[in-house]
Amino acid sequence: MQKVTMKDVAKLAGVSTSTVSRVVSDDDRISQDTKEKVLEVMEKLNYYPNSAARSLANKETEIIGLVMPSYEEDIFINPFFQEVLKGVSSITSKNSFDILIATNHEGEDDLDVLKRIVQTQRVDGLILTRSKKDDEGIKYSKEHNIPFVLIGSCLEYDDIPAVDNDNKQAAYNLTSLLINKGRRKIAFISGEINSIVTLKRYKGYLNALQEHDIEVNDDYFISDEFLEESGYKLMSELLKLNDKPDAIVCADDLICVGVLKRIKESKKYNVPEDIMLASFNNTILAKYSNPTITSVDINSVQLGKKASKKLINNLNKKSKSDNSKEILDYKIIKRDSTLLNNE
Amino acid sequence: MQKVTMKDVAKLAGVSTSTVSRVVSDDDRISQDTKEKVLEVMEKLNYYPNSAARSLANKETEIIGLVMPSYEEDIFINPFFQEVLKGVSSITSKNSFDILIATNHEGEDDLDVLKRIVQTQRVDGLILTRSKKDDEGIKYSKEHNIPFVLIGSCLEYDDIPAVDNDNKQAAYNLTSLLINKGRRKIAFISGEINSIVTLKRYKGYLNALQEHDIEVNDDYFISDEFLEESGYKLMSELLKLNDKPDAIVCADDLICVGVLKRIKESKKYNVPEDIMLASFNNTILAKYSNPTITSVDINSVQLGKKASKKLINNLNKKSKSDNSKEILDYKIIKRDSTLLNNE
């Protein structure tokens, strides 16, 4: 079946394609009468403008790209991603944008994907997540003047549009909570070490230790990936130590769940009695694991929402773009993994 | 900065744009020499073909649309979705496709979204999920000859490309497992009642009861949505009954987790001693809840993979499309929610 084009509509309505085009984009130079007539014909013919032709002519796709770095191997399994997506989609849907999930094609690395979808002009803008140190994606986007918003932070530039939480402060508070429960041997287990969010959380953790005059034990800082298996593996390492930790701060729930699994398997230690656990992101995992896990609610859905709002705003106004950084609230959700019976 | 176009490449390489285009699409009519020369220039100029122009000319977008019905209010929160996405993305990335997440724009219903992204020619094909009775999306896609693959089943047509599990059999087996543990008062809690997957699972449940001469109690079949809160709410209903169930089959882990929460809050009943729980989808939730939940692993990632493979195959060959249905394995993962201590 042949697609209905603007020409068909124009002919049937007895106007030119320019007029149809102007009706579609609701140009106010068109008289009410013609507008109605054209709309009627459009309805009748079941006309939809071809989006490729449209993009080609006006250089807008009404698509925004969501980029998740693949160094988090199983990014698609971390509930954090899903919550961000949820937030993003709620905003894009209100603004007639669609979402393109950028995935690495065979042989591409992260930067390649980004380059590809931007240069081929598949998207109008980007939402970047999980930045790392000297993040190439951010650098590239900035240098090439590509509209984007970062969910997270960036150490190299401070004039990039972003939304984030105060992860350092959150980590400080989370660690302090453990310290206030009397723990002194606190480990920090993290994912990818170059991820900014990890670094910030680590810093907050260190600050808390220092502030309470607790000596930093190098054995207590280990990292791998943002995966459950990593948590499991890393916890095995910790259990080999002579001086085992009595509390652990995890950089992510998924990791924490792995840690917890390993502890349970040891059959020698209990959470929270022997080892307290505290984590980040407050995903559904923290809520339902056993015991439930104290976790920092970073407001992931909101991060997605704010980021897409900001991006869309910047896309719409052709003027100076808003390069500010927005800091969202966080909240430590206290659960059983840090709650002793006698409390 | 002006974008580099095919013209620029052509000029610098001293050839026509046709030649450049043919190099891009790796046409074998081009001599090795020119090919190399052109590629060199492309590299040098950092050329990427404009995807809108490309789509406009050849009517292909290399994007596939992933459609999740919004009646699952919080579809983006159900880990099932994420696992499917993971599977899909692993395949698309190997085949140079990108994924468009279709979300309802303001004022649109599910069918509208589908129509829009198809008619505006934003995507080459669709992956539909979670079909319901008289599913309009399927009907529309079929009637309009739109390439698509369904994850799930469809009662109305049997010649549509699909991948699914034998949910009826799985439910039968799952229910039988409970019966074999001596349970007779088995309830079935489900999401959206018109969802095909729910219907099939319900049928399997009924079959199991009948086969074991257990009378069907209408009070034991209740449904709402695919949400945790629904499970919570529905369980409250069940607890009001005089004759309370001693086992529950849930149509989805998310629901089950809500059910479990409600049971725990009652402080009167224990899982699995008083009430056994069995569920579907074997998401990360089932694995980490307390107690862990027996759940049917439906191989969600694989569903996503197979579906996208099938779709891409159908897109590539212009010949007769493969309208077969593929049934994937499932596996009941037995966990604590059906495991008595004395076993």
Next chain:
DNA sequence: GGAATTTATGCAAGCGATTGCATTAAACCT
């Protein structure tokens, strides 16, 4: 060595929209 193939490339017409500018008709002045 010239006809017949084969191989490699270019020409130019699309693809289906948008948009600056020109045009015409209607409305407004004085």
Next chain:
DNA sequence: AGGTTTAATGCAATCGCTTGCATAAATTCC
């Protein structure tokens, strides 16, 4: 009434790429 605005629409170029067909050059054949 004649000139000037203003409003409504059309013309035609353009966006950047693909592709059927024509053409030119190189190769093969007898």
